[in-house]
Amino acid sequence: MNESFGTRLRARLDKFGPLCVGIDPSPALLTAWELDDSPAGLERFSRTVVDAVSDVAAVVKPQSAFFERWGSRGIAVLERTIADLREAGTLVLLDAKRGDIDSTMAAYAEAYLDRGSPLAVDAVTLSPYLGFGSLEGAIISAVANDAGVFVLARTSNPEAAPLQRLVAGQVLEAAAAANAGHSPFGPVGVVMGATLPTLEHSLDGLNGPILAPGLGAQGAEPADVARLFGSVRDAVLPSVSRAVLADPKRLRARTLHYRDECTAHLASGVADQR
Numbered sequence: 406m407n408e409s410f411g412t413r414l415r416a417r418l419d420k421f422g423p424l425c426v427g428i429d430p431s432p433a434l435l436t437a438w439e440l441d442d443s444p445a446g447l448e449r450f451s452r453t454v455v456d457a458v459s460d461v462a463a464v465v466k467p468q469s470a471f472f473e474r475w476g477s478r479g480i481a482v483l484e485r486t487i488a489d490l491r492e493a494g495t496l497v498l499l500d501a502k503r504g505d506i507d508s509t510m511a512a513y514a515e516a517y518l519d520r521g522s523p524l525a526v527d528a529v530t531l532s533p534y535l536g537f538g539s540l541e542g543a544i545i546s547a548v549a550n551d552a553g554v555f556v557l558a559r560t561s562n563p564e565a566a567p568l569q570r571l572v573a574g575q576v577l578e579a580a581a582a583a584n585a586g587h588s589p590f591g592p593v594g595v596v597m598g599a600t601l602p603t604l605e606h607s608l609d610g611l612n613g614p615i616l617a618p619g620l621g622a623q624g625a626e627p628a629d630v631a632r633l634f635g636s637v638r639d640a641v642l643p644s645v646s647r648a649v650l651a652d653p654k655r656l657r658a659r660t661l662h663y664r665d666e667c668t669a670h671l672a673s674g675v676a677d678q679r
């Protein structure tokens with residue numbers, strides 16, 4: 406039997422530290438890297454990131470949008486990037502933020518979670534906007550394929566707050582229920598921005614991983630990760646893209662910097678007193 410996503414994630418976190426590094430080949434970054442904004446440029450960019458960070462990041466997170474810009478040729482590069490990441494042994498979290506009615510959701514689950522799919526990854530980001538229940542089939546599929554999902558709860562962008570504040574409690578409760586009884590983690594992670602001024606909800610009973618984007622370009626620092634997530638320090642995955650991707654020559658050094666700073670702050674940090 407294969408190991409569950411939770412088991413594999415636990416092993417990566419214990420061995421490599423907590424960092425998730427994004428592969429976000431935006432037009433601006435391609436220009437900064439002196440690469441063409443083309444499928445060939447995307448491929449060179451992605452390969453360079455895979456080579457530089459696979460053995461220092463716990464998880465690597467390609468952002469699907471930047472590949473989709475190039476249609477089928479971009480998706481082909483995404484497929485090869487996923488294959489390269491798997492060969493390098495890292496865990497792949499595809500950032501696609503999918504969410505739809507159950508029948509459509511089944512097709513998304515087939516695309517990203519079915520072992521045999523060309524786009525199969527270890528985990529995918531999902532949106533609960535059609536109701537947490539609409540994601541049930543995808544969660545079942547994740548478990549069947551030893552994969553996971555990360556459901557948006559409180560995202561890092563400030564304009565999300567008025568809407569998500571109303572529903573984040575429901576998302577966290579439903580995620581905790583789906584994770585009950587699993588060890589070391591259940592299949593349902595949540596997304597909570599590292600940029601949040603305070604953590605308005607308890608994460609103590611979640612029994613799942615927490616993806617915390619917003620480090621660097623969106624203003625969060627490793628100290629914020631410790632302040633917000635100190636009480637769940639073994640389960641948090643701070644995530645960074647532009648701040649490490651800005652300069653190909655400093656990619657690995659910046660990744661090590663963020664990883665080591667997050668590790669140090671989480672080890673010594675004081676959790677937010679709600």
Ligand SMILES: O=C(O)c1cc(=O)[nH]c(=O)n1[C@@H]1O[C@H](COP(=O)(O)O)[C@@H](O)[C@H]1O
Nearest residue numbers: 468500530560561598618622623645646647
């Ligand atoms: O799901 C995500 O990864 C995500 C959730 C969130 O709340 N905020 C957020 O920025 N992201 C993604 O994380 C990446 C952040 O990029 P940087 O701001 O460059 O580190 C982008 O690919 C976003 O789409």
